[in-house]
Every structure is written in C-alpha cells, then in structure tokens.
Amino acid sequence: xxxxxxxxxxxxxxxxxxxxxxxxxxxxxxxxxxxxxxxxxxxxxxxxxxxxxxxxxxxxxxxxxxxxxxxxxxxxxxxxxxxxxxxxxxxxxxxxxxxxxxxxxxxxxxxxxxxxxxxxxxxxxxxxxxxxxxxxxxxxxxxxxxxxxxxxxxxxxxxxxxxxxxxxxxxxxxxxxxxxxxxxxxxxxxxxxxxxxxxxxxxxxxxxxxxxxxxxxxxxxxxxxxxxxxxxxxxxxxxxxxxxxxxxxxxxxxxxxxxxxxxxxxxxxxxxxxxxxxxxxxxxxxxxxxxxxxxxxxxxxxxxxxxxxxxxxxxxxxxxxxxxxxxxxxxxxxxxxxxxxxxxxxxxxxxxxxxxxxxxxxxxxxxxxxxxxxxxxxxxxxxxxxxxxxxxxxxxxxxxxxxxxxxxxxxxxxxxxxxxxxxxxxxxxxxxxxxxxxxxxxxxxxxxxxxxxxxxxxxxxxxxxxxxxxxxxxxxxxxxxxxxxxxxxxxxxxxxxxxxxxxxxxxxxxxxxxxxxxxxxxxxxxxxxxxxxxxxxxxxxxxxxxxxxxxx
Ligand code: TEU
Numbered sequence: 001x002x003x004x005x006x007x008x009x010x011x012x013x014x015x016x017x018x019x020x021x022x023x024x025x026x027x028x029x030x031x032x033x034x035x036x037x038x039x040x041x042x043x044x045x046x047x048x049x050x051x052x053x054x055x056x057x058x059x060x061x062x063x064x065x066x067x068x069x070x071x072x073x074x075x076x077x078x079x080x081x082x083x084x085x086x087x088x089x090x091x092x093x094x095x096x097x098x099x100x101x102x103x104x105x106x107x108x109x110x111x112x113x114x115x116x117x118x119x120x121x122x123x124x125x126x127x128x129x130x131x132x133x134x135x136x137x138x139x140x141x142x143x144x145x146x147x148x149x150x151x152x153x154x155x156x157x158x159x160x161x162x163x164x165x166x167x168x169x170x171x172x173x174x175x176x177x178x179x180x181x182x183x184x185x186x187x188x189x190x191x192x193x194x195x196x197x198x199x200x201x202x203x204x205x206x207x208x209x210x211x212x213x214x215x216x217x218x219x220x221x222x223x224x225x226x227x228x229x230x231x232x233x234x235x236x237x238x239x240x241x242x243x244x245x246x247x248x249x250x251x252x253x254x255x256x257x258x259x260x261x262x263x264x265x266x267x268x269x270x271x272x273x274x275x276x277x278x279x280x281x282x283x284x285x286x287x288x289x290x291x292x293x294x295x296x297x298x299x300x301x302x303x304x305x306x307x308x309x310x311x312x313x314x315x316x317x318x319x320x321x322x323x324x325x326x327x328x329x330x331x332x333x334x335x336x337x338x339x340x341x342x343x344x345x346x347x348x349x350x351x352x353x354x355x356x357x358x359x360x361x362x363x364x365x366x367x368x369x370x371x372x373x374x375x376x377x378x379x380x381x382x383x384x385x386x387x388x389x390x391x392x393x394x395x396x397x398x399x400x401x402x403x404x405x406x407x408x409x410x411x412x413x414x415x416x417x418x419x420x421x422x423x424x425x426x427x428x429x430x431x432x433x434x435x436x437x438x439x440x441x442x443x444x445x446x447x448x449x450x451x452x453x454x455x456x457x458x459x460x461x462x463x464x465x466x467x468x469x470x471x472x473x474x475x476x477x478x479x480x481x482x483x484x485x486x487x488x489x490x491x492x493x494x495x496x497x498x499x500x501x502x503x504x505x506x507x508x509x510x511x512x513x514x515x516x517x518x519x520x521x522x523x524x525x526x527x528x529x530x531x532x533x534x535x536x537x538x539x540x541x542x543x544x545x546x547x548x549x550x551x552x
Contacts, residue, residue, distance in 0.1 A: 002044050002092065002192075004244045004269050004355055005314070005471045008461045009094065010043035011359045013322045014051055014073055015059060016414045019426035026414070026425070028074035032082045037443065039089045041363060041454070042461035045244065046086065047094040047195050049322055051079075055105050057164045058380055059412075061197060062103035066182045083190045092192025094244065099179050100198045101165040109166055113150065122175050123166050124158040125150070126207060136207050138215025141250075143384035146215060160201060160219065162380055170202045170228055183236035193244035194237060196268070200249045200256065203228055213284070221249075221256040229260065229267040238266060245269045246316050246355075251284070254304065258311035270314040270355055276300045277324060280405075287385050287402050292331060294503055298486055302477040305353055305488075309475055315354035319345060320362045325410040329368035337505050337541045338365060342453045343525035344501050344543035348486055350460040351499035351545055353475045361415050363457040364446050368410040369435055374400065378432050382407040418444040459523055467522075467547065469495035484508045485538065497522075498546040502538040511535040519546040 018030030028051060038046060050060035051073040060070065069076055086093055102109055111119035126135040126147075134147035134156050140163070147156035148163050158167045168175050183194065203222030210218060229247075237243040245268040247260055252273055261271040278284070279300070280292040308315050319327035328334060332341030342365035350356050371377060374386055374396070382403050389399040404410075409432065416438040417424030423438035435441075446454035464470045473490030484504050490497040498519065502508050512535045521529060523545040530537045531544065538544075 002090075002242075002244075003471070006465055007044035007244070007355055008042070008350075008464065009045040009047050009246075009316075009355060009357045010038055010041065011047045011049070011321055011357055013049050013059075013360060013412060015431065016412050016425075017360055018415060018417065019428065019430070022427035023072070024426050024428040024430050025072055027072070028069070028078045028082055032078070032085050035082075035085055035089055035091065038091060040447075040458070041358075042458050042465075043091065043358065045092045045094050045193055047096065047193070047246075047357070049096045050098055050197075055103055055164065057103070058162055061098050062101075062105075062162065062165050063098050064103040064105040065107070066097075067185060080189065087190065092244070093190075094193030094195055094246075095186055095191050096195045096197060097183065097186075098197040099168065099182075100201050101159065101161060101167045104164045104166055113152075115152070118174075120153075121172050122169055124169050124204065125153060125155045126158070127155055136215060136218075137209045138218070142381045143388045158204075160198075167204075168202070171204075171224070176228065176231060177235075180232060180235040183232070187237065187240060187243070192242065193246075196245065196247045198250045199229070199247040199268075200225055200252050200260070216251050216284075220251050221253060225256070226259050226265075226267065230265075233266050233268070246272060248272045250274070254307050257304075257308065257315075258313045260313075261308070261315065262311060262313040264312075270316045272316045272318070272321075272357075273304060276304070277319075280330065286406050287389055289402055289405060294486075295483065297331075298477075298480070301352070301486075302475075302480070302488070305475045306477065309353055315352075316357055317349050317352045317354035318357040318359070319349055320359035320411065321357070322359065322411050323408045324359075325406060326366055326368045327362065328365050329410070331503065333505055333541065334367050338367075339453060340525050340539075341505075341541040343456045344503070344541045346453070346457055346460055347499060347523065347525070347543040347545055348501045348503075350464065351470065351488070351490065351497065353473065353490065356460075356464075358457065359411060361411075363454050364416060364441055364443055365453040366413075366416060366441060367435065367437060368404065369407070369413045369433070370437075371404065371407075371409065371433070372400065374403075376433055377403065377407060377409050379408045379412070382409055416442040418442050456523075456525070463522060463545070467495065467497070468492050469497045469547070473497060478513070479510065482508075482510070485510050494550045496548050496550060499543070500536070500538065500546070501543040502541055505540045507540060508538050509535065510538050516546070518548040520548065521545070522547045 014026045017026040018034050019026050020029040052063045053065035053068045053070045054060045108119045108122045138146040140146045203225040204219045205222045247268045249271050257271045259265050260267050279297045282288045328342045413435045414425035414430050419439050423434045446452040469492035473492035476489045478487040479485045487500045
C-alpha cells in the first residue's frame with residue numbers, strides 16, 4: 001500500500017497537458033502517452049482535473065454527467081487503458097469530484113427547471129426579498145450576485161460560482177445518496193484517490209444578508225459539513241482503506257481542518273487550504289496589485305504546520321495548481337535567478353510536513369502566461385473580472401495588468417514539452433496560447449540537463465522515500481523573525497532535517513542559533529555552499545536541505 005505521507009501527487013489539467021489527436025485540446029490518451037515522463041519524475045499519484053461530460057464553461061468544473069467522459073477528452077475505454085497503464089507503473093489515479101454544484105445542463109437541473117419537484121429539491125431555490133431583490137446579498141466567486149432569477153417559479157437559484165453552476169442541496173438525503181453512488185462507480189474503475197472540489201461549501205447555513213462580507217461566512221464550513229463528510233466516507237471511499245482523499249477547503253479555518261484531515265476522524269486523508277496564497281491579496285480581494293507579504297507567508301505556513309501537527313491532522317502542501325499563478329513568477333524570479341528560485345521554492349514546500357502536490361510544468365519552472373490582450377484569456381473568472389474592474393473605474397490596461405498577475409490562465413497555458421512548434425503540445429492550434437518562452441523552458445531541455453529543475457524535483461521526491469524524517473518528522477519553525485529567510489527543522493526519532501531558504505535575489509547572512517556539527521547537505525541549489533558551524537552566507541535564492549542523525 002502506498003503511504004500517502006511518503007507520496008507525492010502530480011496534478012494534470014488534461015486540457016493543457018498533451019494533445020494526442022491534433023484538435024488543440026489535451027486528452028486522456030495524451031496523459032497515457034506521457035506516463036513514462038511522470039514515472040521518471042517519481043510521482044506516486046496523478047490527480048486529473050475533471051474530464052466528465054461538460055459544456056466546459058469552467059473547463060469541466062461544470063459537470064453535466066458524472067458517469068461519462070467528455071468526448072473531447074476521450075472514451076471510457078481510453079480511461080481504462082490509462083488506469084491500467086498507470087497501475088503497471090505503480091502510479092495511482094486520483095479523480096476530481098465536483099459535488100458542490102453541477103452544470104446547469106445536468107439532467108437533474110433540467111428536470112428541476114421543468115418543474116419536477118423531486119429535482120427542484122436537488123438544488124437551492126428561494127423566493128426573493130422583493131421584486132428584483134435576490135434572497136440574500138451573497139456574491140458569486142466569479143463576480144456578480146450568487147442568485148439567478150427563474151421567472152417561471154418567481155424564485156432564484158443559488159450559484160456560488162458561475163450562473164451555469166447551480167449549487168446542490170446536500171440537506172436532501174437523495175442528493176447525498178446519488179453522490180455516494182458516483183464515487184462508488186469510479187472506485188470500481190480502479191481509481192486510487194479522489195480530490196473533492198470546494199467540498200467545505202456543501203453545507204449551507206442560514207440564508208441571511210452578509211453586512212460584513214460577500215456571504216462566505218454563511219456557507220463555508222457549514223453546520224452539517226462534518227456529518228456529510230463522514231457519511232460520504234462511510235458510504236463510499238472509506239470502504240477501501242487504500243484510497244487517498246483530499247478536500248479543497250475554500251476560506252476554511254484551522255479548527256475545521258483538524259477534523260477534515262484528522263487521524264481517526266474518518267473524513268478525508270488531507271486538506272488543501274489557501275491562506276498562504278492570499279499574501280498578495282488585500283483582505284479577500286484578489287484583483288489587486290500589491291507586493292506579496294513574506295512575513296505573513298511564513299507566519300501562515302508555520303501556523304498551519306504546527307497546529308495541524310498538534311491535532312494530528314494532515315496537510316496537502318503546495319504552491320501551484322490550475323487556479324493559481326505560477327510560483328516562480330509569484331514568489332521567485334523569472335529573470336537571472338529563474339532556476340535557483342524555482343529550486344528554492346520546491347525545497348521550501350517539499351521539506352514541510354504534508355503531502356506535496358506538483359502542478360504540471362512546475363517541475364520545468366514554467367512561468368506566468370504573459371498575456372497582453374483580453375482576447376488571449378479563456379477563463380470565465382478572468383473575463384468576468386476584467387469587466388468588473390473596468391466598471392469600478394480602472395482602465396483596461398490596468399485591468400490587464402492585474403489579470404497578468406492573478407488570472408488562473410497563468411497556470412493553464414499548454415505544457416511545454418519541447419522547443420518545436422506549439423511547444424510539442426499539439427499538432428493543431430492550441431485552445432489557449434503557448435507561452436513563447438517554451439523555446440528555452442521545456443521538458444526536452446530539462447531532461448538533457450542533469451542540473452535542471454526537473455531533476456531537482458525528482459531528487460526531492462526520492463529523498464522523501466529515503467528519509468522518514470521528511471515524511472513523518474515533527475515540524476519546528478526557525479528564523480521566525482528573519483525578513484528574508486524561511487527556515488524550519490523536522491525531527492523524527494534520531495533524525496534531524498534542517499531546511500533553509502533565502503526568498504530574495506540578494507545574499508543574506510543566516511545564523512543558525514545552534515551548532516550545525518554533524519549535518520550533511522542532502523540537497524542545495526548551488527554547486528557549493530558557504531555552510532559553517534553557526535550559519536551560512538546564503539546566495540540569492542539559495543536553499544539548503546541538511547540532515548543529521550543525533551549522536552553521530
Ligand atoms: O476552485 C475553488 C475556488 O474557489 C478557487 O480556487 C477559485 O478558483 C478562486 O477562489 C477564484 O478566485 C475550484 C476549482 O479548483 C476551480 O477550478 C473551479 O473553477 C471551482 O472550484 C468551481 O468548481
């Protein structure tokens with residue numbers, strides 16, 4: 001059995017991964033063809049973002065039919081081939097289940113709109129507060145009101161995301177049963193894990209106006225959330241102890257995560273939280289342009305690390321996914337220290353207590369898209385906010401600058417396989433433009449260079465397998481007051497691991513505060529280091545991973 005604490009997960013956004021048939025969209029066969037690449041990297045699981053039948057308004061997070069594969073991605077037979085080929089290589093597949101909402105084209109919603117009471121009760125329909133006034137003032141995460149008016153009923157339905165993504169009513173036991181059935185169906189296909197999309201939003205509380213915010217406090221980590229997760233666990237994936245699960249927890253709290261990802265809670269194996277990625281927001285507002293707050297980044301990571309450990313709960317640790325800008329562009333350097341900063345950021349994450357997730361292309365040091373025109377964007381959230389920002393009075397240039405930093409499309413440009421046409425992603429025209437830096441940032445170049453970012457990630461994955469302290473060690477923050485260095489220690493039995501990262505493009509003197517005698521360098525991102533007994537003069541973006549056995 002693969003131990004999830006010793007494992008690393010590789011996230012694939014199939015639409016942008018590899019196109020096997022030249023239609024410009026990545027597909028399932030494309031994933032199968034590239035399995036050896038992932039095997040070479042050493043990842044244990046592949047998380048595939050949704051490939052179910054969908055109108056693709058939100059790239060598959062709007063599911064029309066949970067039991068069938070969107071023909072644009074392939075067939076069930078091709079999926080089974082992928083599962084078998086992955087199994088042969090010792091790689092497990094993790095599927096992405098979107099159960100907070102369906103697509104408005106789902107049969108359930110169509111029946112609801114046709115007036116079928118059974119299915120109306122699968123969703124959340126409410127009367128408005130008055131003519132033209134929705135039931136509450138909640139905002140959709142993609143902009144605008146979270147309620148859509150349906151004239152035939154003189155009622156509104158709730159959509160926390162796009163208007164084409166109506167929220168399911170989890171308080172209805174029939175909904176919960178249908179969902180268990182879907183999970184069991186995919187378990188029978190040999191799937192080894194599940195990621196549950198925004199699963200902490202499924203239990204809605206009171207439907208009241210939010211005088212302070214956008215409404216999230218009424219439906220986030222809601223009143224029955226733990227009960228619903230335990231029930232889902234018991235009725236589906238919990239029946240197979242080998243299955244690994246991760247919940248995407250939007251705007252969650254530590255207290256709830258102790259339970260979502262807690263040992264013996266029978267909810268999920270681990271949780272994604274996002275507070276550490278809001279350090280370049282202003283409050284909850286993402287569509288702004290401010291430098292990131294390094295001290296806050298450290299503080300949040302350390303708080304989650306130590307508190308989750310204290311409560312015997314498990315984190316997924318990550319910088320990147322299909323919703324986040326590329327981390328080298330965000331907290332590293334796209335310029336002269338591109339390689340060093342990409343490796344440093346990898347070290348910072350992979351040494352933490354938790355299961356690391358790598359998003360496709362992160363292991364190549366892929367950067368933000370660099371789009372300059374709105375016509376290059378595809379993401380519904382970006383397109384909506386481009387309008388909203390201008391309605392607020394920003395110029396279109398300014399709005400584009402902000403999109404350039406925060407848009408989800410930054411992560412969604414095609415995987416850069418080689419320096420050939422369209423980066424080797426497709427023989428056709430890609431659905432979203434390739435980043436022109438594919439000429440020097442691509443897998444082929446990385447695989448030819450022993451000192452590449454790719455091989456550095458491979459080494460980090462291998463070290464996790466080799467050293468128990470990396471997988472299981474307790475966490476102890478270090479250099480907490482330092483304005484430039486992120487450092488921490490891990491301890492396990494007689495093993496000690498020390499991770500030291502300079503987050504800036506200039507040198508810094510770091511004092512260890514204890515003797516470093518006996519430590520060996522497991523990994524560093526420079527050929528040589530100036531490590532001494534009491535610290536080091538760290539070079540720009542330098543990182544070190546040190547190891548020693550006590551008593552040696
Ligand atoms: O994302 C949930 C989510 O709320 C964010 O990551 C979101 O993209 C961001 O807050 C907007 O600023 C999940 C999926 O990962 C995302 O791709 C889907 O669009 C979303 O759920 C809806 O299913």
